Amino acid sequence: MQPESTSILERVARGDPAAPNECIARFSGLVWSLARKLCSSPSDAEDAVQEIFIDLWKSAARFDASIASETTFVAMIARRRLIDRGRRRMRRPEVPQIPEAVADPTERTDETEAGEQKVLAQRAFSELRPEQQQVLQLAIHHGLSHEQIATATGMPLGTVKTHARRGLIKIRQILAEQGVISPEELARGSGDSTERPTEGRTT
Amino acid sequence: MSAAIPPSQDPREALLERAADVALYGGGFDADELALAAKLGINLEHECQALELAAAELAALEATRDLAPPPARLESKLSQLSEALHAPNPIPFPATQQKSWVPGVAAGALIGVLGTLAVLIARDARQPQASDPVSFVRSHPNAVHWKWAGTQDDHIVGQVAGEAYFDPASDEGLLEIEGLAPNDPAREQYQLWIFDADRDERYPVDGGVFDVSSSGRVLIPVRAHLHVSRPVGFAVTVEPPGGVVVSSRRVALLAKP
DSSP states (O other), rough: OOOSOOOOHHHHHHHHHHHHHHHHHHHHHHHHHHHHHSSHHHHHHHHHHHHHHHHHHHHGGGTTTTSSSSHHHHHHHHHHHHHHHHHTTTTTOOOOOOOOOOOGGGGSSSOOHHHHHHHHHHHHHHHHHHHHHHHHHHHIIIIHHHHHHHHOOOOOOOHHHHHHHHHHHHHHHHHHTSSSSOOHIIIIIGGGGOSOOOSSSSS | OOOOOTTTSSHHHHHHHHHHHHHHHOBBBBBHHEEEEEEEHHHHHHHHHHHHHHHHHHHHHHGGOOOOOOOHHHHHHHHHHHHHHHHHSSOOOOOTTOOSSOOHHHHHTTTTTTTTTEEEEOOTTOOOOSSSSHHHHOOOOEEEEEEEEESTTTTTTEEEEEEEEEEEETTTEEEEEEEEOOOTTOOOOOEEEEETTTSSSSSSSEEEEEEEOOOSSSEEEESSOOOOOOOEEEEEEEEEETSSSSOOOEEEEEEEE
């Protein structure tokens, strides 16, 4: 595990007065991008971004650099809030047009600074089978349910679920091998660092 | 999100599938699933969290492909939010701790904490259709409604009466108020705050500003753009025109069960 050089979240948790604004400067683009993909409108996305930052600041003390990077932690908090909002309103995002072919992430132009972690994640994703890539793209990036993916792709529901699970497990294995995330640390009892802020696991 | 495991499916596979399902779509495990996982020696929470981190990593990867700065107004709102949330020594709002809400005491308890989410609500938001309590309750049968209690603030004139109505299903509400002094909108406005049990109780949701033009009974429609899932109380404060992010701490009216 390679902790990022400056842990803004740890400084937020310690009460560093400058840290929250640095947190906004560093992660607002990421959070905005995630929100735009999963919210029904720009105004909904703006509300969601604000809720996410409130969650983020409240959850900052649970960040553990030995388990995941700050970027991953922020994305996880953001996804949870976006999923919570979707569930609360009892609706899924509109089914988007399914791309004719799943784009190869390694072929895309990226004008942002490509960090090592991003490259590793790209490699991990490219190692998945095309069907697994397609299912995970539709589930994670477009917010489609298993059933919607089955309808959109023509795959049987059970196959969709299998691709989703095996794809995620594969990503997890690859990223763990590369030290991007550390499930071992998670298993050693640091689970609280990823506790859901707004929703218990047990129903 | 939980689902019974079909008898034909391998229980271990089914549980791991559920973990992936929760990691992708949220929700949780039911007691039977947790019990079965324990029996099979599977740490379901751990499995799910590890998969959730993997999903977050992929989400971040995709998001950074078309990274764009948020709108300037959103960045401004975030800065205001940060300023309000991280103000020194916020005093907790005692909505769930206090058995009774005594005017004055509650006003003191609200000091310094009414502010955070002002920017989240449109001031001139779409208004609910209902124009009086009867029709509002008729069109929002699940709305909560609680009587107002006045504080010692000098904006209270005479006997306070009326109720605050709010429907979490539609995020629409109606304020029926009697006993609040007319305000000069050029100098000050009233601002509604809504306390939500699903949010940090220190940070109520702003319900927007409103004016009172006569000392009699007034009806003010409310629509929150930010979802309030479980309202537990309402407060009306006196603020500068346009409302505020950090409250001036002048609480005039309170309503709770």
